[in-house]
Amino acid sequence: VPTYRAPLAEFRFVLDDVLELDHYAELPGFGELSPDVSSDLLEGAAKFCEERLLPLNRAGDVEGCRFENGVVLTPRGFKEAYRDYVAGGWPTLSFDPAFGGQGLPRVMSTAVSEMLVSANMAFSGYIDITQGACELLRAHGSPRQQALYLPNLVSGCWSGAMHLTEPQAGTDVGLIGTHAQPMPDGSYRLRGAKILITGVDHDMSENVINLVLARIAGAPAGIRGISLFIVPKFLVHDDGSLGKRNSIYVSGVEHKMGVRASATCAVTYEDAVGYLVGEPGQGLQAMFVMMNDTRLGVGVQGLGISEVAYQNALAYARERLQGRSPSGPQAPDQHADPIIVHPDVRRMLLTIKAFTEAARALALWTALHIDLSRHHPEAAERQRADDLVALLTPVIKAHFTDCASENANFALQCFGGHGYICESGIEQFVRDIRVAQIYEGTNGVQGLDLAGRKITLHGGRLADTFFDLLEARAADVRAVAPLQDYARALDVCVAELREATAWMRERSVHDRQAVAAGATEYLRLFGVAALTWTWAGIACTAQRKLGEQSGEARFYRDKLATGRFYLARAIPEARMLAARACRGAEPLYAVDL
Numbered sequence: 001v002p003t004y005r006a007p008l009a010e011f012r013f014v015l016d017d018v019l020e021l022d023h024y025a026e027l028p029g030f031g032e033l034s035p036d037v038s039s040d041l042l043e044g045a046a047k048f049c050e051e052r053l054l055p056l057n058r059a060g061d062v063e064g065c066r067f068e069n070g071v072v073l074t075p076r077g078f079k080e081a082y083r084d085y086v087a088g089g090w091p092t093l094s095f096d097p098a099f100g101g102q103g104l105p106r107v108m109s110t111a112v113s114e115m116l117v118s119a120n121m122a123f124s125g126y127i128d129i130t131q132g133a134c135e136l137l138r139a140h141g142s143p144r145q146q147a148l149y150l151p152n153l154v155s156g157c158w159s160g161a162m163h164l165t166e167p168q169a170g171t172d173v174g175l176i177g178t179h180a181q182p183m184p185d186g187s188y189r190l191r192g193a194k195i196l197i198t199g200v201d202h203d204m205s206e207n208v209i210n211l212v213l214a215r216i217a218g219a220p221a222g223i224r225g226i227s228l229f230i231v232p233k234f235l236v237h238d239d240g241s242l243g244k245r246n247s248i249y250v251s252g253v254e255h256k257m258g259v260r261a262s263a264t265c266a267v268t269y270e271d272a273v274g275y276l277v278g279e280p281g282q283g284l285q286a287m288f289v290m291m292n293d294t295r296l297g298v299g300v301q302g303l304g305i306s307e308v309a310y311q312n313a314l315a316y317a318r319e320r321l322q323g324r325s326p327s328g329p330q331a332p333d334q335h336a337d338p339i340i341v342h343p344d345v346r347r348m349l350l351t352i353k354a355f356t357e358a359a360r361a362l363a364l365w366t367a368l369h370i371d372l373s374r375h376h377p378e379a380a381e382r383q384r385a386d387d388l389v390a391l392l393t394p395v396i397k398a399h400f401t402d403c404a405s406e407n408a409n410f411a412l413q414c415f416g417g418h419g420y421i422c423e424s425g426i427e428q429f430v431r432d433i434r435v436a437q438i439y440e441g442t443n444g445v446q447g448l449d450l451a452g453r454k455i456t457l458h459g460g461r462l463a464d465t466f467f468d469l470l471e472a473r474a475a476d477v478r479a480v481a482p483l484q485d486y487a488r489a490l491d492v493c494v495a496e497l498r499e500a501t502a503w504m505r506e507r508s509v510h511d512r513q514a515v516a517a518g519a520t521e522y523l524r525l526f527g528v529a530a531l532t533w534t535w536a537g538i539a540c541t542a543q544r545k546l547g548e549q550s551g552e553a554r555f556y557r558d559k560l561a562t563g564r565f566y567l568a569r570a571i572p573e574a575r576m577l578a579a580r581a582c583r584g585a586e587p588l589y590a591v592d593l
């Protein structure tokens with residue numbers, strides 16, 4: 001059965017040394033974050049995840065969610081764990097104190113999210129979606145809607161769900177047919193059906209606040225005719241107390257490949273009462289607040305699964321005795337060497353480790369920029385941070401989850417046949433993380449968002465801001481004598497990414513087919529460049545720490561060596577990806593499929 005220890009030293013290194021959170025003490029929420037407070041917080045979350053959530057992970061997978069007498073039941077122990085999570089105040093961590101939140105930085109709740117995923121990805125999904133619902137209502141809810149729904153959503157007493165997908169409308173949300181009829185009292189009645197909705201009903205929270213896309217009678221076809229509605233499971237009285245059960249019904253729980261403890265349901269609205277959020281016809285735009293928030297959460301799922309898969313593969317590789325090292329026996333007193341001596345096993349382990357350590361730093365850097373986009377005193381800095389978050393959202397969602405699927409498979413491979421057997425628990429990581437490449441917009445769609453939209457948005461401002469950061473970092477590492485290999489790798493990535501970006505921008509004017517054909521590989525190139533950039537930042541920090549002779553030298557030397565493993569692979573990968581991304585669509589249509 002898999003084990004998990006939250007990587008607290010890694011979190012501390014990124015937060016204190018790489019991101020230097022103490023430099024932001026003047027921003028709201030950061031001031032309260034003394035080293036003691038943040039240590040207590042991380043340790044408290046680690047304890048909850050290791051002791052409460054991890055033991056439910058495999059049992060939850062085996063038992064799954066059940067649908068009995070019209071009610072969705074989560075696996076044994078989930079309800080109690082959720083109750084304790086809420087009682088511990090964990091959901092409120094980084095929300096606005098005006099709605100009962102603790103007002104701590106998003107960068108802290110992102111660290112907690114990673115631990116939740118590592119311990120129990122299915123459980124973490126309920127939390128992520130509720131957080132997305134809060135963000136949506138914070139941005140687009142009326143003051144009355146915010147007052148009525150946000151405090152209970154923020155506390156976790158109620159949970160949220162997002163309703164887009166219908167049988168005929170997946171990626172193409174413009175095809176949805178759920179219908180909303182206006183009523184004289186200003187509310188609406190919804191009719192229709194959706195599928196694959198996570199958390200629409202379960203036994204952990206007292207109420208579910210569903211955010212539903214539907215079409216108001218007479219609305220135009222396509223996405224311009226889509227509006228957004230709050231459809232509570234139980235209607236809420238003006239004083240916040242629960243009223244009658246709304247006519248939104250689960251028609252079944254999906255039987256899934258993974259995250260089986262997450263309730264994914266088909267649902268029908270039978271004249272369900274709904275309340276319009278924002279303006280008619282602006283529903284998709286509003287829903288994008290929730291989707292972008294959860295896209296980052298899905299990227300963190302990739303990170304969390306990579307971490308836990310790595311920990312278990314590493315432990316197994318140290319113990320499993322098979323064969324001898326090509327350089328001669330390493331454990332001559334044993335009948336065979338541990339498999340960790342074999343180059344191929346080390347390649348797999350280091351691939352996961354080198355991804356995970358940089359991905360964590362990049363995810364937390366991005367979360368810090370969400371904080372800056374909200375709280376920086378200067379409008380230009382808020383805008384800059386917002387641009388960077390918008391640009392990196394599809395990269396983190398897709399690249400982290402593509403890599404995480406590969407990583408989970410590498411971890412399973414380290415276990416050999418034992419990993420393929422369910423009792424090992426390793427195969428669950430492969431199954432669980434697979435969906436992260438699909439939901440919240442498939443990874444193919446993330447590529448289109450990046451290559452077809454984000455890099456040309458506002459005259460290319462978003463991407464140019466990021467390229468400036470890449471070049472500034474390249475100059476930083478060039479100035480540090482022992483880091484010249486880091487500088488060279490970053491130079492290659494920047495050159496390839498700049499050239500591919502220019503190619504995409506040029507094609508976006510007259511050959512969108514070519515942009516679409518190369519979008520997935522362009523996104524991967526972007527991901528590799530972003531992680532190389534992150535490694536260069538980590539290396540600067542590690543080198544500085546070594547120079548100051550502070551902390552454990554071995555920790556920093558390991559960082560530099562892990563980064564070098566990443567660089568050596570990033571250089572050829574960036575060249576290959578750029579060549580593939582800029583090939584055009586012609587070969588794809590040369591064959592009659």
Ligand SMILES: Cc1cc2nc3c(=O)[nH]c(=O)nc-3n(C[C@H](O)[C@H](O)[C@H](O)COP(=O)(O)OP(=O)(O)OC[C@H]3O[C@@H](n4cnc5c(N)ncnc54)[C@H](O)[C@@H]3O)c2cc1C
Nearest residue numbers: 162163164165170171196197198264435439440441442444
């Ligand atoms: C476990 C799980 C939980 C989910 N939870 C939710 C939820 O809470 N709420 C919700 O609304 N939905 C949810 N979904 C649905 C999910 O968001 C959709 O499955 C996803 O958006 C893809 O839609 P689809 O399955 O219809 O695939 P399709 O849209 O049919 O896509 C099929 C394939 O075609 C590709 N494709 C489609 N259009 C294009 C295009 N224009 N360009 C290039 N490629 C394209 C896709 O990338 C994909 O590879 C969930 C799904 C799962 C599996």
